[in-house]
Structure formats: C-alpha cells, structure tokens
Amino acid sequence: MRNLEDIKQALANTQHLVVFTGAGVSAESGVPTFRDALTGLWENFDPEALATPEAFEQDPAFVWGWYEWRRKLLLKVQPNPAHLAIVELAKRVPKFTLITQNVDDLHERAGSTDVLHLHGSLFTPRCFDCGNAYQFTAAPQHSVEQAITPPQCVSCSGYIRPGVVWFGESLPEAEFKTAFEAAQSCDLLLSIGTSGAVYPAAQIPEIAVRNNATVVHVNPQKIPTTLKKEYSLQGAAGEILPLLL
Ligand code: BV8
Ligand code: ZN
Numbered sequence: 001m002r003n004l005e006d007i008k009q010a011l012a013n014t015q016h017l018v019v020f021t022g023a024g025v026s027a028e029s030g031v032p033t034f035r036d037a038l039t040g041l042w043e044n045f046d047p048e049a050l051a052t053p054e055a056f057e058q059d060p061a062f063v064w065g066w067y068e069w070r071r072k073l074l075l076k077v078q079p080n081p082a083h084l085a086i087v088e089l090a091k092r093v094p095k096f097t098l099i100t101q102n103v104d105d106l107h108e109r110a111g112s113t114d115v116l117h118l119h120g121s122l123f124t125p126r127c128f129d130c131g132n133a134y135q136f137t138a139a140p141q142h143s144v145e146q147a148i149t150p151p152q153c154v155s156c157s158g159y160i161r162p163g164v165v166w167f168g169e170s171l172p173e174a175e176f177k178t179a180f181e182a183a184q185s186c187d188l189l190l191s192i193g194t195s196g197a198v199y200p201a202a203q204i205p206e207i208a209v210r211n212n213a214t215v216v217h218v219n220p221q222k223i224p225t226t227l228k229k230e231y232s233l234q235g236a237a238g239e240i241l242p243l244l245l
Contacts, residue, residue: 003231003233004233004243006214006231007214007216007231007233007244008244010187010188010214010216011089011093011188011244013187014093014094014186014187014188015093015094015095015187016093016094016095016096016097016182016185016186016187016188017089017090017093017095017096017097017186017187017188017189017190018096018097018098018099018182018183018186018188018189018190018204018208018213019086019089019090019096019097019098019099019189019190019192020099020100020101020179020183020189020190020191020192020194020204020205021086021098021099021100021101021102021107021192021193021194022100022101022102022191022192022193022194022195022196023101023102023193023194024192024193024194024195024219024220024237025082025083025086025100025102025106025107025192025193025237026077026080026083026102026104026106026193027193027236027237028080028081028082028236028237028238029077029078029079029080029083029106030073030077031073031074031077031104031106033193034047045066048167050062050063050066051164051166051167052166052167052168053128053166053168053169054168056128056159056161056166059147060128060149060150060159060161061147061148061149061150062146062147063162064147064148064149064150064159064160064161064162065146065147065148066146067122067162067164068140068141068148069140069146070122071122071123071140072139072140074104074105074106074122075139075140077106078106078109079106079107079109079110080106080237080238081238081239081241081242082192082193082236082237082238082241083106083107083109083110083112084110084111085241085242085244085245086098086107086110086112086192086241087110087111087112088245089241089244089245090112097114097116097178097179097182097186098112098114098115098116099116099118099179099182099183099204100115100116100117100118101118101119101194101198101201102117102119103117103119103120103121103122103162103163103164104121104122105121105122105123116175116178116179117172117175118165118171118172118175118176118179118201119164119165119171119198119201120162120163120164120165120172121163121164122162122163122164123136123163124163125160125161125162125163126160126161126163127153127155127156127158127159127160127161128158128159128160128161129153129156129158129159130153130155130156130158132153132154132155132156134151134153134160171200171201176200179204180203180204180207183203183204183205183207183208183211183213184207184208184211185211186208186211186213187213187214188213188214188215188216189204189205189208189213189214189215189216190216190218190244191204191205191215191216191217191218191223192217192218192219192237192241193218193219193237194219195221196223205217209227209229209230212229213229214229214230214231215227215229215230215231216230216231216232216233217230217231217232217233218233218235218237218240218241219232219233219234219237220234220235220236221234222234
C-alpha cells in the first residue's frame, strides 16, 4: 500500500529516527498491557488506583505484591520480534533515540542501549522515604498471596517502593528533557503500541508532528491521523516492524 512505500522511503532518508513505545510493544512477549495487566489475582482492581503513592502508603504490602507479581512475570518472558527489529533499526540510521513508557526491561534484554524510561523501571526499586537505591536479592517470592510486605531500607528502615513513576508523580527530569528534544529535532518518529492516554508522555508524538516530522503509529487499533505526514500502520508490532526492516 502507498503508506508502506512512503514509510520505507522516509526510513531510507531519515537522519534522526525516534522510536516511542508503549505497553503494546511488549504484548507479543506475553506481558499484559497496562489496562489489562490485571488478570488473575488482580482483575477486580483499577491500575490507575493502584499505581499511586497514596495506594502504596495506604497498603504497601498489597501494592508491592502487585509489582512483584509483574516482575515475576517478566522474568519468565522474552523480547519479541518487535524489540529485536528496533535494535536492528538503530544500527541502520545516522541518529537514533529510543523512548519508552514501559517499566519492563525487554528493550534492554533485546540489545537496545540508552533506553529513555519516562515512567521508570520495575528493576530500580528505592526507599519510599529517603530514596536510597535497593538491590533485589532474590527472585520475587512465589507466593500466590496478593500482599507481600516490602523490604525495608537499610539506612532509614522506610519501605522499599517500585522504581516506577506513579500517577501524580513527575517524570524523571533528564529522561523527559532528552526525549522532548529528540521529538523536536527528529525527522521520523515511530509510535509503537501506545494508546496515548497518559500525559505528559503522550505529548512526544505530538511534538514530532509539530516539528514537521513524519509520524507513524503502529497499533492493531486504527489510530486517527490528522496530518499529511502522519500514518497509521494497523497491525501487531511484532509483524509490522520486521516488514519495515
Ligand atoms: C504527572 C508506571 C504531574 C506505573 C505509568 C486528567 C487529564 C489529563 C491528565 C491527567 C488527568 N488526571 C491526571 C492526569 C495526569 C496523569 C495522566 O495522564 N492520567 C491519564 C490516565 C489521564 N499523568 C500523570 O500523573 C503523570 N504525572 O502528570 O505529574 C506533576 C507535574 C509536576 C510535578 C508533580 C506532578 C505520570 C504518569 C505515569 C503513570 N505511570 N506507568 C506502572 O507501570 O505501574 S503509565 C502506564 O499507563 C504505562 O506506563 C503506560 O505508559 C500508560 C498507558 O498504559 P497501557 O494503556 O497499557 O499501554 P498503552 O497506553 O501503551 O496501551 C497499549 C496499546 O498497545 C493499545 O493502544 C493497544 O491497542 C496496543 N497494542 C496491543 N497489542 C499490540 C499493540 N500495539 C502493537 N502491537 C501489539 N501486539
Ligand atoms: Zn530509606
């Protein structure tokens, strides 16, 4: 189709490619996306209510249990062809920036480097009170219980919290600034597997569009495209991205 040829042309000519990913890029690895993360034990809870500092303060063991359940799941899955195609794309363009909203480590495990995590990571826990970094010592407890009491900080005995950005918390300054600048200076941005529901991360593709870059949405859902240089490639990332290579 016209789109695919135009996009391949844009890829061949790009000087600075930005890839912006959401939970959809990990879906084919078997990681539920954020809004359907709550399968099994967690199906009656709203992630936007659980992914907040208030929820953690109210019931640290319940919230920590949810994140340990997600970390345990991640230790069992592998990067998928979408992650691998992104590693390959990075090698073929003069300048490349990878920005992710995901808190998993599948981009890194696929071989991507300098990944900008706008919403933090499941693998960088820290003390809720003093911010002291915490090293995971063991794999997540395999209890099927929902609640797991979080470990305590060695220096202030505060509770250890997940290293993610919760709703109401600000994004990491450096990562967001670098991502914002890349979106402003790129000539092509691939937005892969995101519903664009969460701000300010969802501004990234909008900034690229405003700076007259070509923007391509890869998603099984049709993403409404308003501008001349905005395309929607409907389909799964694990199938579409290898085609672009
Ligand atoms: C902040 C980490 C202020 C935690 C996450 C009202 C209006 C507008 C904004 C707000 C509002 N009320 C509050 C806000 C602000 C709020 C916000 O945007 N809320 C939304 C819900 C309206 N934002 C914040 O609170 C942010 N902070 O604003 O701070 C501030 C400022 C200064 C000083 C102090 C404070 C912080 C937001 C970060 C929240 N943390 N994650 C955790 O993971 O537990 S966000 C979380 O949801 C994910 O990280 C992800 O980024 C986001 C969306 O999740 P999903 O929907 O699952 O994933 P995605 O959107 O990527 O959707 C999946 C997509 O994949 C779908 O489109 C699907 O079709 C597609 N797909 C499926 N399969 C495939 C596929 N695509 C390709 N291939 C496939 N195979
Ligand atoms: Zn502490």
